[in-house]
Amino acid sequence: MDIAEVAKHTGVPASTLRYYEKKGLIASVGRQGIRRKFAPGVLDQLALISLGQAAGLSLDEIRSMLLPNGQPSIDRQLLASKADDIDALVKRLRAMSRGLRHAAACPAPSHAECPSFQKLLKAAASGAIEKRWRNTELKLSRK
Amino acid sequence: MDIAEVAKHTGVPASTLRYYEKKGLIASVGRQGIRRKFAPGVLDQLALISLGQAAGLSLDEIRSMLLPNGQPSIDRQLLASKADDIDALVKRLRAMSRGLRHAAACPAPSHAECPSFQKLLKAAASGAIEKRWRNTELKLSRK
DNA sequence: GTACAAGTTGAAGTCAACTTCAAGTCAAGG
DNA sequence: CCTTGACTTGAAGTTGACTTCAACTTGTAC
Numbered sequence: 001m002d003i004a005e006v007a008k009h010t011g012v013p014a015s016t017l018r019y020y021e022k023k024g025l026i027a028s029v030g031r032q033g034i035r036r037k038f039a040p041g042v043l044d045q046l047a048l049i050s051l052g053q054a055a056g057l058s059l060d061e062i063r064s065m066l067l068p069n070g071q072p073s074i075d076r077q078l079l080a081s082k083a084d085d086i087d088a089l090v091k092r093l094r095a096m097s098r099g100l101r102h103a104a105a106c107p108a109p110s111h112a113e114c115p116s117f118q119k120l121l122k123a124a125a126s127g128a129i130e131k132r133w134r135n136t137e138l139k140l141s142r143k
Numbered sequence: 144m145d146i147a148e149v150a151k152h153t154g155v156p157a158s159t160l161r162y163y164e165k166k167g168l169i170a171s172v173g174r175q176g177i178r179r180k181f182a183p184g185v186l187d188q189l190a191l192i193s194l195g196q197a198a199g200l201s202l203d204e205i206r207s208m209l210l211p212n213g214q215p216s217i218d219r220q221l222l223a224s225k226a227d228d229i230d231a232l233v234k235r236l237r238a239m240s241r242g243l244r245h246a247a248a249c250p251a252p253s254h255a256e257c258p259s260f261q262k263l264l265k266a267a268a269s270g271a272i273e274k275r276w277r278n279t280e281l282k283l284s285r286k
Numbered sequence: 287g288t289a290c291a292a293g294t295t296g297a298a299g300t301c302a303a304c305t306t307c308a309a310g311t312c313a314a315g316g
Numbered sequence: 317c318c319t320t321g322a323c324t325t326g327a328a329g330t331t332g333a334c335t336t337c338a339a340c341t342t343g344t345a346c
Contacts, residue, residue: 004292015335033342035293054232055239058332079247086240089197090233096198097229104222147322158305176312177324202303
């Protein structure tokens with residue numbers, strides 16, 4: 001596949017694909033003349049990358065989870081701990097969603113007077129103190 | 144409360160508090176001499192801000208949901224649609240978490256050969272096509 | 287064989303969200 | 317009174333993830 005084909009299939013712009021290649025997240029399988037040729041497996045790699053991004057991973061973190069061939073590495077405890085992070089995030093997000101829906105529906109003139117909104121805020125505050133939930137246990141894998 | 148006190152209570156650095164004030168996300172209630180004084184309510188505002196960030200909102204988006212006094216605005220359908228976005232993200236994240244846990248546990252030598260991992264990838268890819276899930280319905284509120 | 291759309295490069299630009307810096311102000315303690 | 321340390325400012329710097337640009341090359345259709 002050439003770069004345009006990959007872009008079309010994945011929605012990832014060609015410029016981004018070149019950028020990813022430079023960063024070492026994907027690899028072309030050679031050139032035809034000067035043009036990159038990609039193996040179809042790159043589509044899976046890109047899916048994995050977008051998945052990682054949705055989960056809040058940086059590109060460097062994502063690369064550290066990929067083997068050179070693009071297959072997920074077997075650093076099992078890293079994977080598991082990342083899954084834990086995501087679960088924690090999911091919990092907070094669901095609280096947020098509930099909170100938003102409540103705010104959208106609550107007839108109270110001021111949310112400051114609403115106990116359930118207060119509870120949401122308190123929960124959010126406690127969560128916020130754990131500074132950035134990213135960049136914690138992955139530090140070791142950074143150069 | 145002075146800026147250091149707010150920083151200590153919330154974990155948000157003073158530089159960030161000044162930045163947020165410039166951006167219009169929080170407001171001081173005056174000065175003592177040259178120094179900012181904050182009302183205790185700013186703690187709730189900051190909680191709300193961090194909550195919004197965790198949900199993937201930009202600072203501009205968050206500001207658009209706050210009234211000048213820091214209370215959530217009553218644009219109910221905006222709130223509700225954001226909640227929908229968050230629920231969708233939660234769905235993808237839970238898939239991601241399941242996928243990671245599977246990858247961590249799966250004994251297959253290559254995940255390329257594992258059907259459930261394949262399914263995860265396919266789901267991720269389809270989700271990825273909806274380019275940036277942010278900046279969609281909130282565009283109208285941007286200047 | 288030539289025109290041209292689509293590819294290539296490295297370098298520079300952009301954007302959000304901060305952080306850092308230099309230079310200055312001020313309140314309080316010794 | 318004077319030093320010290322926490323605050324102030326605007327401007328510039330940083331980081332990550334891209335995008336855009338200018339200048340160039342090439343595969344493909346006619």
